[in-house]
Amino acid sequence: MDDLALRRRGLDEVAGDRQRGASELARRCLEVLADYARAHPAKGVDELAAAVQSFALELGNARPSMAPVRNLLNRFLDCLPDLSGQSLDTARRLIVQAAGEVALQSQRAVEEVSRHGAALVGAGRTVITHSLSSTVLAVLSRLASSEVRAVITESAPLREGLLLAQALSQLEIDTEYITDAQIGVFAARSDLALVGADSLLRDGAAVNKAGTYLLALAARDAGIPFYVCCERFKFADYAAEAVTLEEMTASEVSAPQLPHVQVRNVYFDITPARLITAVVTEQGVVPTAAHRPS
Amino acid sequence: MDDLALRRRGLDEVAGDRQRGASELARRCLEVLADYARAHPAKGVDELAAAVQSFALELGNARPSMAPVRNLLNRFLDCLPDLSGQSLDTARRLIVQAAGEVALQSQRAVEEVSRHGAALVGAGRTVITHSLSSTVLAVLSRLASSEVRAVITESAPLREGLLLAQALSQLEIDTEYITDAQIGVFAARSDLALVGADSLLRDGAAVNKAGTYLLALAARDAGIPFYVCCERFKFADYAAEAVTLEEMTASEVSAPQLPHVQVRNVYFDITPARLITAVVTEQGVVPTAAHRPS
Numbered sequence: 001m002d003d004l005a006l007r008r009r010g011l012d013e014v015a016g017d018r019q020r021g022a023s024e025l026a027r028r029c030l031e032v033l034a035d036y037a038r039a040h041p042a043k044g045v046d047e048l049a050a051a052v053q054s055f056a057l058e059l060g061n062a063r064p065s066m067a068p069v070r071n072l073l074n075r076f077l078d079c080l081p082d083l084s085g086q087s088l089d090t091a092r093r094l095i096v097q098a099a100g101e102v103a104l105q106s107q108r109a110v111e112e113v114s115r116h117g118a119a120l121v122g123a124g125r126t127v128i129t130h131s132l133s134s135t136v137l138a139v140l141s142r143l144a145s146s147e148v149r150a151v152i153t154e155s156a157p158l159r160e161g162l163l164l165a166q167a168l169s170q171l172e173i174d175t176e177y178i179t180d181a182q183i184g185v186f187a188a189r190s191d192l193a194l195v196g197a198d199s200l201l202r203d204g205a206a207v208n209k210a211g212t213y214l215l216a217l218a219a220r221d222a223g224i225p226f227y228v229c230c231e232r233f234k235f236a237d238y239a240a241e242a243v244t245l246e247e248m249t250a251s252e253v254s255a256p257q258l259p260h261v262q263v264r265n266v267y268f269d270i271t272p273a274r275l276i277t278a279v280v281t282e283q284g285v286v287p288t289a290a291h292r293p294s
Numbered sequence: 295m296d297d298l299a300l301r302r303r304g305l306d307e308v309a310g311d312r313q314r315g316a317s318e319l320a321r322r323c324l325e326v327l328a329d330y331a332r333a334h335p336a337k338g339v340d341e342l343a344a345a346v347q348s349f350a351l352e353l354g355n356a357r358p359s360m361a362p363v364r365n366l367l368n369r370f371l372d373c374l375p376d377l378s379g380q381s382l383d384t385a386r387r388l389i390v391q392a393a394g395e396v397a398l399q400s401q402r403a404v405e406e407v408s409r410h411g412a413a414l415v416g417a418g419r420t421v422i423t424h425s426l427s428s429t430v431l432a433v434l435s436r437l438a439s440s441e442v443r444a445v446i447t448e449s450a451p452l453r454e455g456l457l458l459a460q461a462l463s464q465l466e467i468d469t470e471y472i473t474d475a476q477i478g479v480f481a482a483r484s485d486l487a488l489v490g491a492d493s494l495l496r497d498g499a500a501v502n503k504a505g506t507y508l509l510a511l512a513a514r515d516a517g518i519p520f521y522v523c524c525e526r527f528k529f530a531d532y533a534a535e536a537v538t539l540e541e542m543t544a545s546e547v548s549a550p551q552l553p554h555v556q557v558r559n560v561y562f563d564i565t566p567a568r569l570i571t572a573v574v575t576e577q578g579v580v581p582t583a584a585h586r587p588s
Contacts, residue, residue, distance in 0.1 A: 211475030
């Protein structure tokens with residue numbers, strides 16, 4: 001495959017992915033980049049290094065609502081040793097190695113987040129969540145033998161809640177599966193809300209699957225805490241005003257085409273910091289400014 | 295058909311109805327009752343009167359979340375003239391006539407609500423609603439030539455939003471159709487929220503399709519008013535504590551059967567009065583206590 005075809009294949013996969021959370025997709029990007037480096041038809045090291053660098057930037061722009069995609073790729077570029085003077089084979093190996101190392105850092109961070117998250121939730125609680133976050137799943141998994149109960153949402157339009165239901169079923173965790181519209185009813189019957197995030201913005205707001213903001217509103221109204229699990233790779237250096245919420249194809253929402261009716265499929269929403277009790281990072285539980293004792 | 299078969303048929307229809315709003319279903323109950331009176335195998339007027347009375351009470355209990363069902367049937371019983379001394383044929387006619395009169399009162403009330411609602415909304419506004427309310431549709435219909443725009447929700451699990459989309463399309467009203475999870479994103483892009491209600495409780499809270507409470511929370515957070523269209527037949531004489539939220543069969547939610555996973559289908563939620571800017575009744579726009587100038 002030539003350079004363009006290799007890029008197209010990788011970009012299509014990353015832009016079209018609807019199953020992976022932001023952390024997982026960011027790590028997948030590193031694999032895509034490693035595959036690209038392995039298969040690239042470069043004639044010399046400089047050509048390969050330039051190609052990898054520009055493809056990393058391209059991949060980093062593929063999912064604007066997901067900060068870790070860009071952050072992990074930037075971290076990869078920072079970690080990449082100087083390739084000049086190396087053989088082409090060694091250069092490929094060093095690129096693959098750097099990608100693997102950054103992926104490992106990300107995975108370790110997520111593990112630490114889940115450890116802090118599990119300690120925060122504690123035993124015997126009912127946790128309501130929205131969408132499918134691998135970090136939230138890791139938290140619940142750690143608590144499977146501690147009588148944790150889960151309330152999970154369908155998560156329209158692609159219903160990734162079904163995947164979460166399957167995972168929790170295998171973990172033998174008692175789970176209630178609800179439509180997104182029932183979030184208000186079930187927040188009031190839960191002890192706490194726990195979600196992942198695609199990005200955590202400079203102003204402390206969380207970008208996550210549409211419906212997360214509704215859960216945060218319902219949690220506040222029900223008087224239960226709302227926690228966001230979010231390793232620091234998800235921190236973005238811009239605020240809510242700078243966010244373009246990705247809109248996906250309307251065909252994912254099953255609705256007939258009608259004159260005067262436009263089907264909308266905005267994939268993400270923004271939960272402002274004032275609705276977030278605390279953020280669980282790999283460094284521990286960080287109360288948001290709004291909840292920090294003054 | 296014997297008495298039991300007639301009752302079963304009517305009760306099954308009313309309990310199983312998922313398309314009609316509370317007002318429409320309450321009027322349908324009066325038709326069911328009229329059909330019952332026409333077909334009933336009573337040998338005498340006293341038997342017929344007793345049967346109609348007890349069936350009206352039975353129907354009135356069929357949909358506990360919908361106050362107008364019981365209210366219209368009670369109004370019917372109040373309006374029914376003394377049947378003793380009448381011929382069986384005349385008695386049937388008087389029963390059918392009373393049912394028709396009460397249905398007409400209900401329909402007139404809804405028309406008045408829609409008139410006040412349209413005046414409240416005014417021209418050129420973007421109205422976000424949830425579920426399918428025939429009263430909200432009547433309001434939008436009155437504003438079709440006044441550049442009103444609508445944001446409507448899928449309304450899981452049975453997606454009655456599709457019916458509303460079809461009606462608005464025919465009215466040539468510019469409409470955005472969203473999943474329930476996008477309510478938070480689109481409330482902030484709308485001028486006001488307008489919903490129907492299945493019941494309005496003594497404490498001013500509104501019982502309506504699950505997700506309405508989320509819209510009310512999002513409306514408050516976005517700083518837009520949240521109005522409930524509700525003729526007085528929907529007023530209930532009990533408060534939120536006394537409400538049993540109807541739960542429908544889990545099979546309406548498409549999800550696989552998994553061990554440890556329970557699919558829930560709570561159909562209604564309760565929006566407290568503090569989130570309701572005003573109620574539009576046939577007597578005009580009534581601000582809730584929370585929004586009334588003191």
